[in-house]
Amino acid sequence: MTSLVNPDNPVIERDVVVIGAGPAGLMAAHTLKKKGLSVAVLEARERVGGRTWNGKVKDAKGVEHFVELGGQWISPDQTRLIELVDELGLEAFSRYREGKSIYVSPDGTRHEYEGTVFPADEKTIAEMDRLIKIMDELAAEMDPANPWSHPRAKELDSISFRSWLEELSDDTEAIDNVSIYVASGMLTKPSYTFSTLQAVLMACSAGSFSNLVDEDFILDKRVVGGMQSVSLTLAKGLGDDVHLGTPVRELHWAEPDASTADELNNIKADVRNGVAGNGEAGNVTAISEKVTVKARFAVLAVPPNLYNRISFVPPMPRDQQIAHQHISMGLVIKVHAIYDTPFWREEGLSGTGFGGGRLVQEVYDNTNYGKNFAESTADKEDTYGTLVGFVSDVYAEEMWHLPAEERKERILDAMADYLGPKTKEPIAFYLSDMAAEEWTRGAYATSYDLGGLSRWGHLQNQPTGPIYYACSDIAAEGYQHVDGAVRQGEIAALAIAEQAAKA
Numbered sequence: 479m480t481s482l483v484n485p486d487n488p489v490i491e492r493d494v495v496v497i498g499a500g501p502a503g504l505m506a507a508h509t510l511k512k513k514g515l516s517v518a519v520l521e522a523r524e525r526v527g528g529r530t531w532n533g534k535v536k537d538a539k540g541v542e543h544f545v546e547l548g549g550q551w552i553s554p555d556q557t558r559l560i561e562l563v564d565e566l567g568l569e570a571f572s573r574y575r576e577g578k579s580i581y582v583s584p585d586g587t588r589h590e591y592e593g594t595v596f597p598a599d600e601k602t603i604a605e606m607d608r609l610i611k612i613m614d615e616l617a618a619e620m621d622p623a624n625p626w627s628h629p630r631a632k633e634l635d636s637i638s639f640r641s642w643l644e645e646l647s648d649d650t651e652a653i654d655n656v657s658i659y660v661a662s663g664m665l666t667k668p669s670y671t672f673s674t675l676q677a678v679l680m681a682c683s684a685g686s687f688s689n690l691v692d693e694d695f696i697l698d699k700r701v702v703g704g705m706q707s708v709s710l711t712l713a714k715g716l717g718d719d720v721h722l723g724t725p726v727r728e729l730h731w732a733e734p735d736a737s738t739a740d741e742l743n744n745i746k747a748d749v750r751n752g753v754a755g756n757g758e759a760g761n762v763t764a765i766s767e768k769v770t771v772k773a774r775f776a777v778l779a780v781p782p783n784l785y786n787r788i789s790f791v792p793p794m795p796r797d798q799q800i801a802h803q804h805i806s807m808g809l810v811i812k813v814h815a816i817y818d819t820p821f822w823r824e825e826g827l828s829g830t831g832f833g834g835g836r837l838v839q840e841v842y843d844n845t846n847y848g849k850n851f852a853e854s855t856a857d858k859e860d861t862y863g864t865l866v867g868f869v870s871d872v873y874a875e876e877m878w879h880l881p882a883e884e885r886k887e888r889i890l891d892a893m894a895d896y897l898g899p900k901t902k903e904p905i906a907f908y909l910s911d912m913a914a915e916e917w918t919r920g921a922y923a924t925s926y927d928l929g930g931l932s933r934w935g936h937l938q939n940q941p942t943g944p945i946y947y948a949c950s951d952i953a954a955e956g957y958q959h960v961d962g963a964v965r966q967g968e969i970a971a972l973a974i975a976e977q978a979a980k981a
């Protein structure tokens with residue numbers, strides 16, 4: 479069998495090697511360069527942007543339509559991303575939201591409504607308000623950078639969000655509608671698989687639980703030309719320092735501690751208890767498929783579920799080896815359906831639809847605006863209408879196991895529950911499949927298993943020797959979002975610049 483790594487790799491020397499050219503890695507490299515440090519960014523894919531990805535889908539007439547296959551929306555609290563979009567000379571536009579929204583209740587009844595309060599019965603609305611208030615209070619008590627320090631961290635981390643809501647309420651409709659905002663809507667895992675502490679972190683990171691509930695806040699703006707333009711523009715500024723199509727396979731990062739060798743059991747020296755001076759400069763060698771980089775620091779800017787795709791030499795300390803096993807990707811299908819016109823607008827509808835616990839639990843008007851790389855015009859909205867829908871966790875699993883035609887029919891039928899029979903006749907249809915992408919393996923992001931956040935979370939942002947971690951999955955503000963990714967990239971870069979100045 480041939481090795482994945484070329485033994486004749488060119489070797490380059492830099493201050494910092496950045497692994498991963500998603501928004502976090504590129505922001506780290508951009509910041510490091512501004513601080514006068516040399517960088518090399520090694521990216522597994524043949525493109526930059528990671529979970530942000532400008533794509534296309536063709537209709538039967540051969541017209542190409544622009545679709546954002548990954549992250550796209552920005553909310554007003556995501557201030558670092560908003561500033562960056564501006565710094566890079568990019569523009570943002572607002573999601574279409576005029577007209578009535580649709581709520582489909584558990585019995586399948588369709589309700590049109592305006593504002594953010596569901597047209598559920600009074601008792602359910604009061605119950606939802608009560609649960610949201612409790613979540614808001616817990617989120618207000620939390621520091622998103624230290625959720626494990628919350629006074630009730632252990633208690634809230636040892637109960638699933640679903641069980642906790644069921645302890646608080648016996649109104650299933652209220653529970654379904656409240657849990658959707660964190661479970662299928664954000665972590666894209668069933669609400670019985672993650673803890674209440676993890677749910678509170680999601681809310682706290684977005685400013686409050688009430689913010690999560692408000693789609694006009696959370697899904698406020700998009701970048702003209704697509705969110706991947708942020709990464710494409712950062713990468714352009716980095717030029718030849720970005721190396722594509724070159725997964726990092728090995729990262730040499732420390733000298734084993736001779737005293738740990740156990741000759742009796744034939745165990746070699748290692749760094750099981752960690753190394754002295756975490757965060758300080760060291761000797762790092764990153765071996766990727768096409769290039770080897772020797773550096774003083776590394777930024778690991780990949781989601782934590784992919785850390786173990788790299789062979790660390792020596793193997794990571796015991797704590798990290800364990801901690802990294804408690805964090806996993808969610809699963810969601812982003813559905814793109816294109817129509818000759820945004821027909822729902824003619825019917826006085828915004829295109830927004832919700833239904834907790836349904837196959838497609840959310841739909842929105844996702845009509846494109848401005849110049850992108852499919853058919854489009856600068857400063858104008860597309861004449862074609864686009865709907866985006868989401869099929870989360872257990873439903874996503876079910877859908878991927880169906881034949882393609884049946885899957886499409888089931889999904890469009892479910893979207894038609896909100897916006898009527900015309901929904902079933904898109905001129906183009908596409909499903910984002912990040913779970914099948916080797917260098918992502920799920921969507922939108924990673925989260926801890928039950929109890930994992932309070933036990934292991936404190937390690938996630940601590941450097942290991944000269945290795946710094948940066949990605950949206952371990953962010954405080956902007957957790958799981960592009961904003962969190964760019965914040966993390968910048969934080970890691972500034973910390974490295976400070977250390978580099980000492981060395």
Ligand SMILES: Cc1cc2nc3c(=O)[nH]c(=O)nc-3n(C[C@H](O)[C@H](O)[C@H](O)COP(=O)(O)OP(=O)(O)OC[C@H]3O[C@@H](n4cnc5c(N)ncnc54)[C@H](O)[C@@H]3O)c2cc1C
Nearest residue numbers: 498500501502522528529549550551726917949950959960
């Ligand atoms: C379908 C979908 C919808 C989303 N919607 C939104 C949204 O509306 N708004 C929002 O803010 N966020 C959204 N997100 C989340 C957002 O896209 C991510 O939080 C963000 O992209 C994370 O950036 P990152 O740089 O931390 O990681 P990534 O974007 O995952 O980048 C990591 C990079 O590392 C590379 N890599 C991995 N392993 C290696 C290796 N061994 N060697 C070299 N390179 C490697 C990967 O190829 C990738 O390019 C969405 C995500 C998905 C999937």
